[in-house]
Amino acid sequence: MIFSQDSRFTFDTFVVGPGNRMAAAAARRAAESPRTAYNPLLIYGAAGTGKTHLLQAVGALALAVRPDLRVVYLTADGLVDRVSAAVGSGSMHALRDELLEAELVLLDELHALAGKSRTQEELLALWDELEWTAQIVLAAESPSAELPGIEPELRARFTRGLAVDLPPVSDDGADSREEIARKAAEQRGIALVDGAAAEIARLPLGNAAGVVAAVERVGAAQAERGGTLDRGEVAGIARPEPAGHTPDEFSAFLSDIAATVEEIVETAPWRKRLAEAILRWEGEGIRTRRLEAALDADTAPDVDAVLDSFAADVETLRGIRRALEEMRSDSARSPVLADPDRVGEAEALLVGARAAAERKAEEAAKAQPQVDRWFFNAEKTALTWLALDDRLVEELA
Incomplete structure (x- = not known):
């Protein structure tokens, strides 16, 4: 199960063309900076489009950057075999520990998990912890929403990060x-x-x-x-x-x-702009569902308007985050602040944090010792001196 490098399958030997540029860039980023951009990364495309090559390249580059990195490579069929053997021998706990010790998990041929209910059950049971401790890179023949025979809960976890397509292209260049x-x-x-x-x-x-x-x-x-x-x-x-x-x-x-x-004529340059923007924002930890929806559209949207609106919402979120950080509010770490589609929720967080800060300030003021304002009153001071004069007169008399 431990990754074994194959010198033939690296980023240097993966020729990048217009159709696979985004997938190659996303895979390289996952290799160079695991768990800092998107996790998991799902690479999907038809047979022969280079999914396994990219998966192998991720492992090779990650180890070149960090030779001590614990990398695991498995095909879905291989995982099914391992789970079956572990269940039969009563060593499922050991298999879970082996997976959770990995820092980079490469799972190939994800579609082959279809119908393998026990393996899906075990993968789902450890997924959240695995996602927290390791970079996960998946390869499948189709996006997770189109994977038949995969439990909805598991499919939902496949989509938490970024999904990139390796489209088939013509052979005429x-x-x-x-x-x-x-x-x-x-x-x-x-x-x-x-x-x-x-x-x-x-x-x-x-x-x-x-x-x-x-x-x-x-x-x-x-x-x-x-x-x-x-x-x-x-x-x-x-x-x-x-x-x-x-x-x-x-x-x-x-x-x-x-x-x-293969060389293809890029008839839709707007798709390239959107794809590059998605990679940029994903790299900064920003959710890009709005841009992905625009990229999937059949006709070209107003790309400038889409990108400008998205950037404006990101800046709004960053301003809210700065305000929350100044108030030292725990809400500054909310995932809402990384999703431009949830600006309204982010603004509500800020309003709530300000109200909480005001209540806290009021409570702190009430907790302070009360000061006798009459003590410092000028009228009281004058009367005190008069009383002292009267007392002196009495004593001298």
């Missing part, structure tokens, strides 16, 4: 295929002369899998020759082999993840 060719060559230790990756990208290879297979053919030819192919030779060697060629397991994996880095 020459520049992207060139990048895939370079990455595949780097991972396999295949030296390509300048321009070779571009030659491969221009071939009618059909899809990303064809690009990977072409790089393999070039690598095999160079290994047989014992030297590097010239640019002019690459095209002939890299052309597809007859049907029946089957790439190895790593080629298949590269083919799957390569689909996420």
Whole structure:
């Protein structure tokens, strides 16, 4: 269950394109600063979009930043097997302790928990404590709301943090295929002369899998020759082999993840602005449900108005927090102050805190010793002196 690094699956080998930029940035932030931005982080997308690659990259980077970090990596099927074995042997307590000792938990193929009621029950029982002590990163084929067979209480916990999409993209970008060719060559230790990756990208290879297979053919030819192919030779060697060629397991994996880095025409730049704003505010600990709803809209909203309104509400919340901190009110730590959709509740907190402060001041004033105001009265002083004069006259008489 302890994470075992695979040098092939890092952020350096994950090629970022327009479609997966937000997911890659969120995953990197979770690795570099666990539990400081969003927890849990749910990465979802169809098979082959790079979820496992990002999950592995999070573990690798987190350990590079903190080599002593306790990292656990599990697939959902693996967790089901562990729970079944623990129940059978009566060692469920030990399994819970093992999970709760982790500081970074990577749970892959979350959708495979569907229908596994006992495993879901055990995961739910320790989730709140686990979320408090560890950064959790999940990978699934669809957002939690669309995961069938998962208990609603558990699904609700999956959505407490940030969910990012790895969308499938088309395979029609020459520049992207060139990048895939370079990455595949780097991972396999295949030296390509300048321009070779571009030659491969221009071939009618059909899809990303064809690009990977072409790089393999070039690598095999160079290994047989014992030297590097010239640019002019690459095209002939890299052309597809007859049907029946089957790439190895790593080629298949590269083919799957390569689909996420194809070049696409970004027809909706407003989505990029909203996505970048979501990452920024999430990184500052601000809830972004309003921006996420705008991002999911079918048509473009007035992005400037949405972002300006959101920023204004955040500033209002920060002003309320400062006022509460000056009053040393416990309400300054309320999660309401991180949710721009709850400004009204935050204002009510401030009103309540001020009223409480006033009551406290009044109570403190009442508790002070009462001062005899007559003692310091000028009229009383004058009368006192007159009485003293009368007394002196009597004594002298």
